[in-house]
Amino acid sequence: MKKFKxxxxxxxxGYVGGPTMAMIAYKCPQYKVTIVDxxxxxxxxxxxxxxxxxxxxxxxIVKEARGKNLFFSTDIEKGxxxxxxxxxxxxxxxxxxxxxxxxxxxxxxxxKTARQILxxxxxxxxxxxxxxxxxxxxxxxxxxLTSKNSKIQFxxxxxxxxxxxxxxxxxxxxxxxxxxGSRLTKSGIKARDELVEIYANWVPRDRIIxxxxxxxxxxxxxxxxxxxxRISSINAISVLCEKTDADxxxxxxxxxxxxxxxxxxxxxxxxxxxxxxxxxxxxLVYICRNYxxxxxxxxxxxxxxxxxxxxxxxxxxxxxTMFNTLAEKKICIFGFAFKADxxxxxxSPAIYVAKRLIEEKAELVISDPKALKNAKKDLDxxxxxxxxxxxxxxxxxxxxxxxxxxxxxxxxxxxxEKIYKSMIKPAFxxxxxxxxxxxxxxxxxxxxxxxxxxxxxxxx
Numbered sequence: 001m002k003k004f005k006x007x008x009x010x011x012x013x014g015y016v017g018g019p020t021m022a023m024i025a026y027k028c029p030q031y032k033v034t035i036v037d038x039x040x041x042x043x044x045x046x047x048x049x050x051x052x053x054x055x056x057x058x059x060x061i062v063k064e065a066r067g068k069n070l071f072f073s074t075d076i077e078k079g080x081x082x083x084x085x086x087x088x089x090x091x092x093x094x095x096x097x098x099x100x101x102x103x104x105x106x107x108x109x110x111x112k113t114a115r116q117i118l119x120x121x122x123x124x125x126x127x128x129x130x131x132x133x134x135x136x137x138x139x140x141x142x143x144x145l146t147s148k149n150s151k152i153q154f155x156x157x158x159x160x161x162x163x164x165x166x167x168x169x170x171x172x173x174x175x176x177x178x179x180x181g182s183r184l185t186k187s188g189i190k191a192r193d194e195l196v197e198i199y200a201n202w203v204p205r206d207r208i209i210x211x212x213x214x215x216x217x218x219x220x221x222x223x224x225x226x227x228x229x230r231i232s233s234i235n236a237i238s239v240l241c242e243k244t245d246a247d248x249x250x251x252x253x254x255x256x257x258x259x260x261x262x263x264x265x266x267x268x269x270x271x272x273x274x275x276x277x278x279x280x281x282x283x284l285v286y287i288c289r290n291y292x293x294x295x296x297x298x299x300x301x302x303x304x305x306x307x308x309x310x311x312x313x314x315x316x317x318x319x320x321t322m323f324n325t326l327a328e329k330k331i332c333i334f335g336f337a338f339k340a341d342x343x344x345x346x347x348s349p350a351i352y353v354a355k356r357l358i359e360e361k362a363e364l365v366i367s368d369p370k371a372l373k374n375a376k377k378d379l380d381x382x383x384x385x386x387x388x389x390x391x392x393x394x395x396x397x398x399x400x401x402x403x404x405x406x407x408x409x410x411x412x413x414x415x416x417e418k419i420y421k422s423m424i425k426p427a428f429x430x431x432x433x434x435x436x437x438x439x440x441x442x443x444x445x446x447x448x449x450x451x452x453x454x455x456x457x458x459x460x
Contacts, residue, residue, distance in 0.1 A: 004032040004069065008198075009083035011076060011113050013037035013046055015053055015168075015275065015344065016130055016161045017089030023172040025070035026061040027202040032069050034083070036076045046072040054343045054370045057169035080120040085194070087159075088113055089130040094279050103286035107137070114144040117154075124153035126191045129217070130161060138183075138213045155191035157182050158213045160220035165274060166341030178208045181216020188213075221280045221287075225300060228277040230265040232306035238268035238452025239313070248452025249434065268452040270405060270432030271310040273338030273348040278304060311349050314403075315356040317449060318430055322401060326360040330424070332399040334392055335406020335433075336368040336375040343370035349432070350405040351378050358382055367395035369408060393419060401428035407435050420444050426458065 010021045013035045025033040037043055045052040047066070051059060062070070073079060080086065090113050095106040110131060117127065127145065129138060138156045145154040158181035163171045178199045182192035196208050211219075234252055241248045248268040256263030272278075281300055288297035319326055338348035345351065350366075357364055358379075364386040366375050372388045379386055389395040392411065396402055396419045404411060412435055420427055429441055430449045438448045442456035449455045 005030040006032070006084045006194075007082050008033045008085045008087070009079040010035045010087040010089055010130070011037075011079075011117075012087075012089035012091070012131070013039070013042050013052075013072065014089065014091065015165065016163065017087065018046065018051075018053060019055055019058055019163070019168045019172060020089070020130065020161060021087065022058065022062045022065060022070060023169070024198060025065040025068075028198060029065075029069050031198065032071070033065075034071045034073060034079050036073050036079045038074070038076070040074050043072045043074050054341075055166070055168045056341055061169065076116065077120045080117055080125075081122055083125065084123075085126045085128060085198075086117060087128045087130045088117075092131045092279075094282055100286050103282040107140075110137070111140075111144065114141050118145050118148060121152055121154075125155075126194060127154055127156045128195060129156065129158045136214065137217060153187065155182070155187055156213070157188075157191055157195055158216035159195060160216060162220070162223060165344050166339055173202070175203060175207060178203050179211065179216050179219060180208065181211045181213040184212055221284045224276050224280040225284050225303070227265050228272055228281055228307070229300075229303045231267075231269070231272045231277075232303040232310075234266045234268050235271060235310045235452075236306050238310075241268075241452040242454070245454045247454070251452075268434060269310075269407075270314050270349040270353070270451065271307045273346065273350075274344065275346040278307070278347050311352045312356075314349075314430065314432055314451075315353055315360075318357075318401065318403065318428075319360065321430075321447075321449060321455075322428060326357060326362040328361065328363060329401070330363045330365065330399040331357055332365045332367065332392075332396045332402045334367055334395075334402055334404045334411050335371075335408055336366050336378075337371035337406050337408075340407045340409065343368075343374060345371050345374040345378055348378075348405070350375075353403065353405065353432075354379060354386070355382065358385065361385075365389055365395045365399060367392045368406065369410065371406075393422075397422040398424065400424045401430065403430045403432060404435065405432050407433040412436060416441055416446070417444055420446060 008031050010017045017035060021033050021035050042052050051062060090109040092107060092110055095101050138158060141156050160179055180192050180195050182188040192210055199208055237251060238248045241251060252266040255261055256266050281304055285297045285301045333350060333354060336345055336348060336350045337343055338345060354364060366386060366388050367390060368375060369390060372390060376388060392414055427446050429446045432451055434450050438450050438456055441448050447457040
């Protein structure tokens with residue numbers, strides 16, 4: 001049996017734990033990496049040819065390392081006992097009950113994991129926070145892990161993820177930075193150096209940043225808040241562009257060329273989604289209010305309000321444009337994932353839009369290359385008049401309107417002349433991502449409604 005330098009365990013086999021640990025195993029064959037989860041079906045999928053999540057390039061690195069130094073299991077207790085380093089990557093959703101409901105992070109799964117580590121551990125461990133957590137969570141983790149007053153040493157580190165879904169594999173191969181926070185004690189710095197050594201197998205040292213543990217925890221929330229703020233800011237301006245016949249793409253290009261601002265996250269759209277932005281900003285709002293920083297909290301909460309407003313006005317625009325009724329009209333939704341190159345639909349704007357269209361008694365056809373399985377779950381119980389068709393050409397047949405909700409590249413190059421001929425006239429396209437050639441579609445015969453640009457219609 002091969003002797004490994006260290007045994008690494010990751011508790012949680014989701015969007016963060018799975019890809020991150022697969023990359024560590026792929027780049028560090030000298031370490032044994034085990035990923036455990038309470039969901040046996042998810043573990044079975046990780047051990048199969050059909051992984052539970054879609055990320056470009058993930059299949060290749062998992063298949064390369066799996067069975068050699070990368071293993072997936074449901075035996076959490078054994079994993080804890082045998083490990084030297086434990087990454088905690090469990091779900092930390094927004095609370096739906098009690099104090100802080102709708103804003104604070106729900107830490108029940110995180111605390112159960114901490115107590116399970118305490119109950120099972122028989123030797124000293126380095127515990128790495130990989131889940132997105134409120135600042136000062138490490139202190140609670142330390143208090144739980146030291147509650148038995150045993151001789152076992154636990155050093156808690158913060159190592160937040162900065163992955164973008166759809167590019168996670170490349171983000172892991174070539175990260176902008178890796179952040180490792182620790183207590184600034186002798187044992188804390190020693191533990192931090194051990195984690196730095198793992199990443200240094202492929203990440204340049206100047207991209208591995210170390211800090212105190214509180215700065216590391218807060219940095220993740222703030223990074224997501226800043227990114228989301230940019231999206232909400234450009235979306236707020238997109239509304240003004242539509243009223244003044246300005247073009248949001250031209251405005252964003254001019255603004256983005258300012259080196260102090262930069263061009264990223266300045267694409268006007270239907271709004272941001274995903275598991276992080278909304279949850280993390282609400283968490284930040286909740287923390288600010290707990291410290292009595294109400295003006296700061298209101299500022300960050302406005303970022304969420306603009307995002308919600310962008311989704312509401314998208315539906316309202318569809319309703320008013322299509323003669324103030326959507327009842328019994330067939331609407332084809334192109335894309336249900338919250339962004340391209342992922343099957344993840346968490347907080348996707350398409351969920352809100354679909355539900356509002358269902359309320360208006362529209363008939364929906366949903367098309368997406370990777371997210372139909374999750375779309376069915378999101379609309380379970382209310383999808384009596386919803387069908388799911390992967391092929392966008394077939395999905396659009398007989399529809400009154402197309403709503404582009406996800407920026408999949410395949411939607412740029414569809415045979416729109418064929419699609420137009422198959423639709424009910426007048427035919428509408430509402431481009432929530434500004435990814436298609438609006439002038440060309442207008443010339444084909446569509447009535448085109450972009451985001452943050454003048455509409456192109458055949459109405460007098």
